[in-house]
Amino acid sequence: MRKTVFGEVEIVWFGHASFMLACDTGLVYIDPYLLPQSPEKADIVVMTHEHADHCAAENASRISRNSTITLTTPACAVRCSGDVRTIRAGDVVEEGGIKVEAVEAYNRNKPFHPRGLGFGAVVEMQKVRIYHAGDTDLIPEMKGLNVHVALLPIGGHYTMDEREAAEAALTIKPRVVIPMHYNHIPGTEADPELFRRLVENRAGDIEVRIL
Numbered sequence: 001m002r003k004t005v006f007g008e009v010e011i012v013w014f015g016h017a018s019f020m021l022a023c024d025t026g027l028v029y030i031d032p033y034l035l036p037q038s039p040e041k042a043d044i045v046v047m048t049h050e051h052a053d054h055c056a057a058e059n060a061s062r063i064s065r066n067s068t069i070t071l072t073t074p075a076c077a078v079r080c081s082g083d084v085r086t087i088r089a090g091d092v093v094e095e096g097g098i099k100v101e102a103v104e105a106y107n108r109n110k111p112f113h114p115r116g117l118g119f120g121a122v123v124e125m126q127k128v129r130i131y132h133a134g135d136t137d138l139i140p141e142m143k144g145l146n147v148h149v150a151l152l153p154i155g156g157h158y159t160m161d162e163r164e165a166a167e168a169a170l171t172i173k174p175r176v177v178i179p180m181h182y183n184h185i186p187g188t189e190a191d192p193e194l195f196r197r198l199v200e201n202r203a204g205d206i207e208v209r210i211l
Helices: 057-062 162-172 192-200
Strands: 002-006 009-015 018-023 026-030 044-046 069-072 083-086 092-095 098-103 120-125 128-132 149-153 176-180
Touching: 002 176, 009 128, 009 176, 018 120, 018 128, 026 098, 026 120, 044 098, 069 092, 149 162, 162 176, 162 192, 176 192
Parallel strands: 026 044, 044 069, 069 083, 128 149, 149 176
Antiparallel strands: 002 009, 009 018, 018 026, 092 098, 098 120, 120 128
């Protein structure tokens, strides 16, 4: 478990694509495939698509209470219990001062994540906008995202690799970018320091934080 802070939001990375976003407004988990031994309860759980390393229904139940809202795709929703709502790119859900916007996420030249399978998510808490890209390649829809922090996959094979993710960072232009989805499951081996160099050599105003 590694963490950083942007504004009033604590960003905690458990590994792979699993994050917790916490502030006075509430607690959001994204793709809780990996969790600590005694996790805090969530206000909102977001699971970006149906693959087992993202749609972790048992873990979602561990971090849920009666009031927890789960936002996910139809194929993942059928595995979940509680207040489960299906969303897709273009949908916006706002609850308790937390806003979740679903955005496009898909592969352009790989078969793993066709358009419509899943989504990325922009979570807004305490006026901080954090983009979790989900499993995606570099896609045109990234241009125009207005976010402070971008969580980008760099593992290649199933998603962008370090070079593609660096191009994504340059396209999105966040204040901070954090690499994810690497060095946990086979086929996602990557070098976050290479990603850092590729970004910072071309954009000195984007800070790369390796958690």
